[in-house]
Structure formats: C-alpha cells, structure tokens
Amino acid sequence: MNLPTSFPPRIEETPVLAQLIQDPAKAVNAIARAKPPELDEYGQLPKLASTFDHVDGLFYFTYAVCIFFFVLILGVLLFSVVKYRRKTFDQPAASNSTHNTPLEVVWTVIPLIIVMIMFAWGFKGCLDMTTVPQAASQNTYKATAAQWNWTFTYPNHPEKSRGEVWLEVNKPVQFLLESEDVLHAFYIPSMRVKRDVIPGRFQTVWFTPTQLGDYHLFCAEYCGDSHSLMYAQVHVVTAEEFAKAPWYTFDDSTPAKAAASGESIYKGQCSACHSVNGVAGAAPSWAGDKGLFKKDGDKVVGRERQVVENGATKTVVADEAYIRESIRMPLAKLVADYATKANMNAFGPDKLSDRELNAVIEYMKTLAK
Amino acid sequence: MTTHAPVLDAHKSHSEKPKHYLNCSSGFWSWASTLDHKRIGLMYLIGTGLAFLAGGLFALLVRLHLWQPDGMLFSNDQYNQIFTLHGAFMVFLFVIPAIPGSLGNIVLPLMLGAKDVALPRLNLLSFYLWLSGAVLAALAIVMGGFDTGWTFYAPYSLYTNKAVVTIGLAIFMLGFSSIFTGLNFIVTTHKLRAPGLTWFRMPLFVWALYATSLLQVLATPVLGITILLVAFERLYNIGIFDPRLGGDPVLFEHFFWFYSHPAVYIMVLPAFGIISELVTVHSRKPLFGYKLIAFSSLAIAIISFLVWGHHMFTSGQSTYAMFAFSFLTFFVAIPTAIKEFSWVATIWKGSIALNSPMLYTLAFLIIFAIGGLTGVILGSLNVDLHLHDTYFVVAHFHYVMMGSIALAFFAGLHHWWPKMFGVMYNETLAKIACLVIFVGFNATFIPQFIMGSQGMPRRYATYVPEFQPYHSASTIGAMILGSGVALMVFYLVASLLTGKKAMQNQWGGVTLDWMSPTPPPLENFAHTPKVTTEVYDYSTLDLKSTQTPIG
Ligand SMILES: [Cu+2]
Ligand SMILES: [Cu+2]
Numbered sequence: 001m002n003l004p005t006s007f008p009p010r011i012e013e014t015p016v017l018a019q020l021i022q023d024p025a026k027a028v029n030a031i032a033r034a035k036p037p038e039l040d041e042y043g044q045l046p047k048l049a050s051t052f053d054h055v056d057g058l059f060y061f062t063y064a065v066c067i068f069f070f071v072l073i074l075g076v077l078l079f080s081v082v083k084y085r086r087k088t089f090d091q092p093a094a095s096n097s098t099h100n101t102p103l104e105v106v107w108t109v110i111p112l113i114i115v116m117i118m119f120a121w122g123f124k125g126c127l128d129m130t131t132v133p134q135a136a137s138q139n140t141y142k143a144t145a146a147q148w149n150w151t152f153t154y155p156n157h158p159e160k161s162r163g164e165v166w167l168e169v170n171k172p173v174q175f176l177l178e179s180e181d182v183l184h185a186f187y188i189p190s191m192r193v194k195r196d197v198i199p200g201r202f203q204t205v206w207f208t209p210t211q212l213g214d215y216h217l218f219c220a221e222y223c224g225d226s227h228s229l230m231y232a233q234v235h236v237v238t239a240e241e242f243a244k245a246p247w248y249t250f251d252d253s254t255p256a257k258a259a260a261s262g263e264s265i266y267k268g269q270c271s272a273c274h275s276v277n278g279v280a281g282a283a284p285s286w287a288g289d290k291g292l293f294k295k296d297g298d299k300v301v302g303r304e305r306q307v308v309e310n311g312a313t314k315t316v317v318a319d320e321a322y323i324r325e326s327i328r329m330p331l332a333k334l335v336a337d338y339a340t341k342a343n344m345n346a347f348g349p350d351k352l353s354d355r356e357l358n359a360v361i362e363y364m365k366t367l368a369k
Numbered sequence: 370m371t372t373h374a375p376v377l378d379a380h381k382s383h384s385e386k387p388k389h390y391l392n393c394s395s396g397f398w399s400w401a402s403t404l405d406h407k408r409i410g411l412m413y414l415i416g417t418g419l420a421f422l423a424g425g426l427f428a429l430l431v432r433l434h435l436w437q438p439d440g441m442l443f444s445n446d447q448y449n450q451i452f453t454l455h456g457a458f459m460v461f462l463f464v465i466p467a468i469p470g471s472l473g474n475i476v477l478p479l480m481l482g483a484k485d486v487a488l489p490r491l492n493l494l495s496f497y498l499w500l501s502g503a504v505l506a507a508l509a510i511v512m513g514g515f516d517t518g519w520t521f522y523a524p525y526s527l528y529t530n531k532a533v534v535t536i537g538l539a540i541f542m543l544g545f546s547s548i549f550t551g552l553n554f555i556v557t558t559h560k561l562r563a564p565g566l567t568w569f570r571m572p573l574f575v576w577a578l579y580a581t582s583l584l585q586v587l588a589t590p591v592l593g594i595t596i597l598l599v600a601f602e603r604l605y606n607i608g609i610f611d612p613r614l615g616g617d618p619v620l621f622e623h624f625f626w627f628y629s630h631p632a633v634y635i636m637v638l639p640a641f642g643i644i645s646e647l648v649t650v651h652s653r654k655p656l657f658g659y660k661l662i663a664f665s666s667l668a669i670a671i672i673s674f675l676v677w678g679h680h681m682f683t684s685g686q687s688t689y690a691m692f693a694f695s696f697l698t699f700f701v702a703i704p705t706a707i708k709e710f711s712w713v714a715t716i717w718k719g720s721i722a723l724n725s726p727m728l729y730t731l732a733f734l735i736i737f738a739i740g741g742l743t744g745v746i747l748g749s750l751n752v753d754l755h756l757h758d759t760y761f762v763v764a765h766f767h768y769v770m771m772g773s774i775a776l777a778f779f780a781g782l783h784h785w786w787p788k789m790f791g792v793m794y795n796e797t798l799a800k801i802a803c804l805v806i807f808v809g810f811n812a813t814f815i816p817q818f819i820m821g822s823q824g825m826p827r828r829y830a831t832y833v834p835e836f837q838p839y840h841s842a843s844t845i846g847a848m849i850l851g852s853g854v855a856l857m858v859f860y861l862v863a864s865l866l867t868g869k870k871a872m873q874n875q876w877g878g879v880t881l882d883w884m885s886p887t888p889p890p891l892e893n894f895a896h897t898p899k900v901t902t903e904v905y906d907y908s909t910l911d912l913k914s915t916q917t918p919i920g
Contacts, residue, residue: 036835055751066742073738086720093654095718107710115699125751182525189824192755196684200612203685220758220826228829
C-alpha cells in the first residue's frame with residue numbers, strides 16, 4: 001500500500017503568501033513559451049493561422065443564434081416577472097392556456113431547421129479536416145508524445161527536434177501522431193486542430209499554416225503528473241528560413257557550446273520532471289543541496305546520494321558513470337526518495353545519442369554551486 | 370439509546386399533537402433501520418449534502434491553486450488528485466444520487482398517493498450501498514488518493530500507482546445503489562398510483578423520475594462492468610484496455626461514455642422534473658404543454674443512449690460514426706428546447722410569486738438556457754475539434770451540472786422544505802443567498818468560456834500566463850459562489866431550530882404531495898386519496914390552506 005506522501009499537501013511546497021504577490025510574467029517553470037497569440041476581431045478565438053476558417057464561421061454563427069435565443073428567453077422571463085407578479089395571495093393566473101399548437105410547431109420546427117444547418121456545416125468542415133490532401137501526406141512529420149514531452153521527426157531531415165517544431169508557411173503538413181505511454185492530445189489552438197494521441201495506433205492530423213509566427217502546442221488529454229507542462233512551440237517560417245533547418249543546433253565543439261546544447265535538450269526532454277532550481281517535484285532536482293554536482297574549490301565533483309539497488313539502500317557518488325547509468329538504465333539504481341514512485345523511462349541511444357548525453361552532463365555541471 | 374436526530378427535539382410536540390414521521394419514534398436505531406421513505410430520503414439528503422460540501426471544498430482548492438500561472442498551493446500531483454476528488458465526489462456521490470435519493474424518495478410516494486415506495490427494504494439497502502460507497506471513497510483518499518480524473522481513462526488509470534481499485538469498488542457500489550433506486554421507482558410508479566391517478570394525471574416530477582429510473586436500470590450496469598474490468602486489468606493484467614498487452618484504450622472510452630452520456634440525463638432529468646413542478650405551482654397556472662414535456666423526457670432518455678460518441682470526436686473515430694453521433698446530438702437539442710420554451714410559456718401570464726423557490730427556478734431557467742445553448746456550439750463537429758477538452762467544455766458542463774442541476778436541487782429543497790419539516794427558513798436570507806449564488810456562479814464560469822475558446826486546456830495544474838486574468842476572475846467568482854452556498858446551509862439549518870411554523874400548503878400546490886398533512890405522518894395519508902381532477906388544476910386550490918399555519 002502506498003501511504004500518502006503528497007496528500008494532504010506538504011508544508012514546504014505551500015509558500016502561499018510568498019507567491020500571492022508573485023509577478024506572473026516570470027512564472028511557470030523553465031519551459032520557453034511562445035508569445036500569447038493575438039485574438040481575432042471579435043476577441044473570442046485566437047487569430048486563425050490555418051485554412052480552417054469554417055470553424056470560426058460556424059462558431060460565430062452558432063454564437064449569434066445562441067445570443068438571439070438567450071435574449072429572447074431572458075426578455076420574456078423578465079417581462080412576465082414584472083408584469084404578472086402576484087400582488088395578493090389569492091391572485092389567479094392571467095390565463096390558463098395549456099396549448100397553442102401553432103406556437104408549439106413553430107418552436108419545434110425553427111430550432112430543428114437551425115440545428116440541421118449547423119450539423120451540415122459542421123460535418124462539411126469536419127470532412128475537410130479529416131480528409132488529408134495529397135500535398136499534406138507528402139509532407140509528413142511524426143510527433144511522438146511521451147509523458148511529458150513532444151519529439152518531432154521531419155520528412156527529409158535526419159535530426160529530430162524536441163519541444164519545438166518548425167513548419168514552412170503555406171505548405172500543407174500532416175502529422176503522424178504516436179504515443180509511447182498513455183493518451184495525450186495534439187492541440188494547436190491557432191490552427192484549430194486537435195487529435196488524441198493513442199498508444200498502440202497511429203493517428204493523423206493535417207493543416208496548412210498560413211501565418212508566420214510562433215504558436216502554442218498543448219497536450220489536451222490528461223496524462224498524469226505534468227500534463228500541464230507538456231508543451232511545444234510551433235514555429236511557422238518562410239521557405240528560405242526553413243531550408244536552413246533551424247532545429248539542427250546541436251554543437252559540442254567547445255564545452256560552453258556543449259553545455260548550451262545540453263540545456264536545450266534538457267528543456268525539450270527532461271524539464272517536465274527535473275527542475276534546475278533545487279525544488280524536487282516529479283523527479284529529483286539537478287541543482288540545490290540534493291543536486292547532482294557541487295563545487296569543490298574550482299573543481300566540479302559529484303555529490304553523494306542515497307540510492308536503492310536491488311532492494312538495498314546505499315550511498316553512491318553522482319559521478320558521470322552514475323549519471324550515464326541513471327539515464328540509460330534508470331531502474332538499476334533508484335534515488336531513495338523516489339524508489340516507490342513512478343520512475344523515469346530509459347533514454348537509449350536512439351533517443352539521446354552519446355554525444356547528446358555528454359552535452360547534457362556538461363550542462364548539469366554548470367548547475368554546480 | 371440516545372437520539373441522534375436534533376430535528377426531533379426541535380419539534381417535539383405535546384402529546385395531544387398529531388404524530389408525524391419525524392417524531393413518531395426516536396433513537397438512533399429507529400432511523401438506522403427505518404423503512405419509511407421520508408426518513409430514508411432525509412438520510413440521503415444529509416449524506417449527499419455533505420458530499421456536495423466536500424466536493425465544493427475541493428473545487429475551491431482547485432480555484433485557489435489556479436490563481437496564478439504556476440499554481441499557488443499544490444504540486445502538480447496534489448492538484449491532479451484534488452481535481453479528481455472534486456469531479457468524482459460531485460458526480461458519483463452528489464449529482465447522480467442527490468435528487469432521486471432525497472427529494473425523489475420523499476416526494477414520489479406522496480405525489481402518487483402511496484403509503485411508501487413499493488419495496489421499502491430495497492430502498493434502505495440502496496441507502497446503505499450509497500453509504501458504503503461514500504466510506505470507501507473516503508478510504509481511497511487515505512490509501513494513496515487517486516489522480517485519474519473522474520473519467521478513469523485507460524491506460525493511465527492502469528499505470529498510476531494510486532488507489533484506483535478502491536475507488537473503483539466504491540463506484541461499483543454506488544452504481545448498484547442507483548440501480549436499486551431506479552427499480553424501486555419504476556415498480557412504485559406502475560403499482561402504487563392512487564385510484565384515479567392515470568398516467569397523464571401524474572405530476573411531471575414523477576414522469577421525470579420514471580424516465581430517469583429507466584436510464585439508471587439500463588445504463589448503470591455498463592459502468593459497473595467497465596470499472597470491474599479496469600480493476601481486473603490492474604490486478605491481473607488481462608489485456609482489455611492496456612495497449613501493451615494488446616488491449617484497446619479507445620474501447621474503454623466507448624464503454625465509459627455509453628454509461629456516462631445517459632448519466633448526464635440521469636442527473637438532469639430529475640432536475641427538469643423539479644423545475645416543471647415549481648414553475649406551475651409558483652405561477653399558479655397549469656403547465657404549458659404537459660404531454661409534450663412528459664414525452665420529451667422519454668425521447669431524451671431514448672436518444673441519450675445513442676450519442677455517447679460525441680465525447681470522442683477527437684479520438685479518430687470514422688467519419689460515419691461522427692456523422693451519426695453529431696446528427697443525433699443536435700437532435701437531442703429539440704426536446705430540450707421544447708422544455709425550456711414550455712416552462713417560459715407557463716410563467717407567461719401566470720400569477721408569479723417571487724419567493725425563494727421561484728427565484729432559484731428563474732436562476733435555473735437562465736443558467737440552463739446558457740448551458741443548453743453552449744452545448745449546441747459543441748455539437749458541431751468542426752467546432753468541437755477546437756473546443757474539446759478545453760475550459761469551454763468545463764464551463765458548459767458546469768452550467769448544466771452545477772448551475773442547472775444543483776440549482777434545481779436547491780429550488781426543490783426550498784420548495785419542499787416546509788413540507789418535510791413543517792418549518793420555514795428565513796425568506797430574506799434565502800433570496801440574498803440565491804442572488805449571491807447566481808452572481809458567483811456566472812462570475813466563475815463566464816471567464817472559463819472565454820479562455821476555453823482561446824485554447825486553455827482543462828485539467829491543467831499550471832498554465833500559460835496570458836490566461837491569468839480569466840483564471841483569477843474565475844477564482845473570485847468561486848469564492849462568491851462558495852459564500853452563497855455557506856449562507857444557504859446556515860439559514861436552512863437555523864430554520865430547524867428557530868424557524869417559524871410553515872403553512873399547511875405553503876405554496877398552494879394542488880398535487881397529492883400537498884394534500885397529506887404537513888409534515889406527513891408515517892404512512893402519508895389517513896385514507897387513500899382519490900384523484901378526480903386533471904393535474905395542475907388550480908381552480909381546486911383551497912386558498913385558506915396556504916394561509917393557515919400547521920396545527
Ligand atoms: Cu497531457
Ligand atoms: Cu454526452
């Protein structure tokens with residue numbers, strides 16, 4: 001049986017007053033977010049950045065119909081309440097009618113016609129969104145969802161990108177969606193597309209980005225602890241820009257550049273669980289008193305930590321070998337505080353090459369204090 | 370044995386006063402083993418009321434946490450547990466059982482002119498199953514909590530290391546409680562109608578409960594089986610829903626919504642029944658389109674079995690399935706619209722008493738209009754692909770579940786309170802509370818519509834900073850709403866201790882529930898009543914009984 005470690009809330013995680021006055025601008029974790037999307041002219045939807053204008057059309061049509069009926073109902077109610085209010089206890093009703101066939105036919109048939117228009121309009125739009133045109137299927141990306149990050153594979157380029165994806169403007173694109181663990185959903189509000197990502201089967205979604213800019217990509221299906229941090233940025237760029245493959249930035253020619261590349265890998269793949277500010281969450285933090293490395297004079301050395309190996313607790317030093325093992329084979333030694341919780345999935349060489357792993361370690365070292 | 374029912378002492382009448390169901394016997398055991406439908410209804414009222422307050426507390430915690438983008442109070446994991454608790458408590462322990470269990474139990478036999486429900490022992494068993502479910506749900510919190518959302522979507526619910534099996538068992542029991550209540554009401558309606566009470570003379574609350582009962586009996590077993598399968602899957606890795614073992618997570622969604630869409634109507638039909646009842650009594654005018662309302666309840670009950678797929682438009686179902694599900698979903702809009710229009714038409718040219726039950730009813734009519742109309746926005750396939758799983762959906766179903774169903778429940782509670790206890794609450798406080806609840810409710814959920822259409826996904830412990838103004842506004846609204854509810858609980862409880870005596874027929878109802886003495890005696894009527902007039906015929910109303918306090 002799992003005794004509650006997290007409910008009721010732990011005191012040290014509840015700095016209520018300190019945070020009440022916190023500046024929202026610097027809030028929300030290490031993830032880099034796109035700028036807020038502009039709103040459209042009615043201020044209800046984010047400005048449309050794809051060709052699916054029928055979504056907005058039908059949304060506003062329905063909206064207008066709703067407002068009409070709402071005002072009608074509200075008006076009749078208010079009028080009646082004012083006009084026919086009971087003033088003496090024995091006041092009878094002003095009318096006892098219980099039927100009015102023409103009226104009843106009208107209020108059945110008119111809504112029926114209206115909803116059938118909506119149905120046909122919506123279905124037509126849906127066909128558009130689910131019928132992948134050939135141009136899009138020739139430009140197929142793969143989006144891999146895993147708790148709690150997104151990895152993107154491009155049609156004609158060997159390098160993947162994580163937490164960010166680049167698209168060419170005005171070029172129809174299809175995403176093949178795959179999940180490594182539980183349900184997720186691929187949602188780009190500005191493009192009006194959403195599709196569940198289901199483990200064990202491929203789903204597809206397509207659209208044509210028509211506006212340059214950066215957009216939010218959210219996970220819209222609850223997937224556990226850091227569901228709300230499962231975020232990616234969508235960059236829509238010109239063809240020239242796209243040809244430069246901006247996602248391919250990995251560079252380990254100097255230790256500093258390696259650390260910078262390591263940081264971007266961290267942001268794409270590790271930041272949903274590991275923090276770098278010393279506060280432990282779904283996973284141990286890489287910094288702080290329980291972090292990985294510490295400064296010893298001008299040297300950077302691993303800190304000691306308690307781990308559980310084959311059921312026995314022991315103390316090890318977090319050196320590079322230990323860290324490599326923690327990433328390649330996480331179950332070999334579990335950090336003692338986490339031994340009974342959900343673990344990390346292994347990152348094999350297919351997900352994190354040796355050079356990338358070294359870059360991440362280089363980045364971890366820069367966190368030492 | 371000491372008495373556990375303060376209500377009893379408050380009304381301990383002199384020995385010559387007539388005995389009623391509250392004071393005819395006393396002591397813990399006389400309640401715990403009671404077969405009286407009114408006492409069982411009262412126990413349901415207390416139980417579901419407490420569950421509502423607990424669920425409401427979780428809701429306030431959720432809203433407080435979301436005051437700022439990176440969350441104010443909890444870790445992500447704690448937040449996920451709390452929103453799950455909020456949903457599960459509200460749906461399974463409150464919204465589904467509350468109206469049939471409490472008001473339905475108390476009022477249905479009275480309205481039929483019956484001495485009790487047809488199967489009183491089964492009725493008590495339903496209550497105890499509910500209670501065991503509630504206790505197990507509370508245990509599950511202690512045994513590690515649960516963080517799956519109230520929907521238990523596989524495979525996450527199979528992998529998480531929380532107390533999913535325990536809460537599953539709780540829901541299984543609650544399901545049986547609901548099935549038994551449904552069975553009981555069906556039999557009671559068929560067998561125990563007073564002489565002269567033909568089907569089309571039955572009050573609409575009875576019709577609504579009847580349609581609800583059909584749904585409970587037919588749909589709930591599917592939920593029970595689904596939850597059992599999840600438990601087996603977790604314990605023995607069978608491979609039904611788990612893709613790693615060759616199972617199919619989408620199958621779970623189909624099973625789940627095959628129950629949970631009809632469940633929406635299990636929850637909302639009784640609310641419709643209450644509102645139908647209240648608009649006529651407080652407008653003192655026969656219901657407009659009685660038969661249409663009765664048939665629309667049945668129509669909704671039947672169609673509701675065929676629209677579950679509208680919860681899964683993004684799951685990649687075939688276009689044919691989408692076509693059918695969307696079409697039928699729009700179709701449900703029609704009987705629902707007919708109901709709303711008929712209620713408004715009943716009020717039109719009525720003799721409208723603006724007392725607190727009527728204010729709650731008017732609040733319902735406005736909020737339900739918004740809830741229903743925004744449902745139409747979601748029914749369109751292409752628009753739903755954008756709005757699905759955002760706060761727009763959250764706001765929509767709260768307009769239906771909290772704004773409409775809970776408000777109808779409050780309306781009914783205020784309406785039958787004098788009947789149940791023979792006392793009146795403070796009307797001024799009641800009107801203030803209704804206003805506060807109405808304002809707070811809209812302040813909570815209108816911002817959620819806006820941020821939802823802008824793309825704010827639901828079940829997020831943290832969010833992108835641009836949504837903060839809406840979240841903060843929503844949090845303030847929730848606090849207002851919470852204080853309105855607190856005020857309501859206060860004056861209702863206070864009325865039991867200090868309330869004025871109610872009138873014999875407080876609101877001037879003409880259905881049989883108002884023909885029995887107030888509060889009703891153990892077997893409701895001294896003589897079995899005979900029904901000779903049509904339903905809601907206010908020319909038969911004895912106005913004196915609305916002005917004479919009980920004896
Ligand atoms: Cu997610
Ligand atoms: Cu539904």
